[in-house]
Amino acid sequence: MTVSERTLSLSDHGRAPTVALQALDETGQMRETLICGEHPLTLYLDKRELVTLMTLGTHPEDLALGWLRNQRIVTSIDAIAAVQVDWDTESVAITSRSLAEHGRTLWTGQEAAALDARLGQRTVTTGCGQGTVYGDLMSTLDIVQWGDHAGLTRDAVYSVIDQVRGHDTLYKQAGAVHACALFSQAQPGLPQLLRFVEDVGRHNAVDAIAGWMWREGLSGDDLVFYTTGRLTSEMVIKCAQMRIPVLMSRSGLTGMGHALAEQLGLTMFARCQGRHYLLYTGADRLLDSPLSPV
């Protein structure tokens, strides 16, 4: 059996995203409103507790996978045999292939010390939600290399903006969420929406996308990442880890987000709204840029 044929056992326990709540408006009238859920989900890897995330809970399996991936706790999805979410205990049990097939947990092998060290350090970032980057993540980023990318036309940028705006979102119903979306530029023509995830923390949304890409065996090389949130350092780092060369945000960016995008050769658009955008880095990927590159 080859690695790619190995099965990954996944539960399918996404929650309903909203609850109805009554509120008194300024005229004194009681109104029914929709509110986003926020639920603790504790991740266990081979029965060891890692972290508790607060999440909307619609994509808990992908969130768990993407968190492990983006924190570099596990470096290959082939190392994972099962992801089982149980909302009764607000937990997700991730079982390594090592444990499932050989009875040996990840916490006992040669890698255990390195794993412990990575979990021991923490950086609490500016991002929404889940803003914790463990260990030596930042220091390993310079090894990220980009594949060839055909580049984007301005119409492609506008198409991403339009497709996101036209999407039926939880945000329109209940607010209090950030969205992340993934588009393909692999085919000629306009970008195709591959995945759209909302969560009460935008880092959950990007991690859920990372988990899905992992499951699908999808490389980031020909993809465009869109977020409603700010492009802070951690968002840029996560996209770089997923090897996605083009980042777009409806919102702004930070100085460190900018510096990292420049250093990593990413193309970064901010303030993408309607027919407006600001292109901060990597203008060489904009095919019909009317002027010289940034």
Next chain:
Amino acid sequence: MTVSERTLSLSDHGRAPTVALQALDETGQMRETLICGEHPLTLYLDKRELVTLMTLGTHPEDLALGWLRNQRIVTSIDAIAAVQVDWDTESVAITSRSLAEHGRTLWTGQEAAALDARLGQRTVTTGCGQGTVYGDLMSTLDIVQWGDHAGLTRDAVYSVIDQVRGHDTLYKQAGAVHACALFSQAQPGLPQLLRFVEDVGRHNAVDAIAGWMWREGLSGDDLVFYTTGRLTSEMVIKCAQMRIPVLMSRSGLTGMGHALAEQLGLTMFARCQGRHYLLYTGADRLLDSPLSPV
């Protein structure tokens, strides 16, 4: 010398919040834009590393104090002798009074084991930035008691909204920040703005307010807390810890934020914009509410 007369040695090393960066707009023109800074700041307590926060950096001393307070690492400001920020090393050295006056660090006394245990657990929350609540914080919240509060008129609510809107904000210049503001209702009349803090993470902003309140010896009993960000569980927990009974947000709330506010007896307004708001909990504090309480 009484405790309250003890001096706290503080550096005053707030950073300039923005940098100018060029960007290419959709017409191909190069434009100068202002971008918010985002800087790592590593907290050391009696020379032991605690955490690295990503921050705008305008209020680093208050941020360090408020983080220690809101994470319940240190339970009284009188236990702290000095807070010294050094941007060259991107660090802040917090020195306990125990170390400064008796040569004994907090990591060696009777409390050290409890301190270690609190630091060992983590919950990564949905909040913007710094979304990490350590240890047993949630479980101790039921002991929070509120003092008497005179209540708010609807005009007071509108006054808070207006004062925030009229404030000269970094957000208007550069975006990518959340603001938190603190208002007093102690005096008759409309609420008075006491403190306004913006940061790339809204949890930094609320922590910087908590640190300032600590330094000022200010109880939350007669205060109103306003944030541009969402009222997630962690925001509610932090306000409850500061004993602030009234929370207002320009944005939304989550189900868990709502449940906690109700449980803790907080008054919670969301969607505060212009002359609109939604009152979700604690309507008994709205003095001229035209209808029955929520």
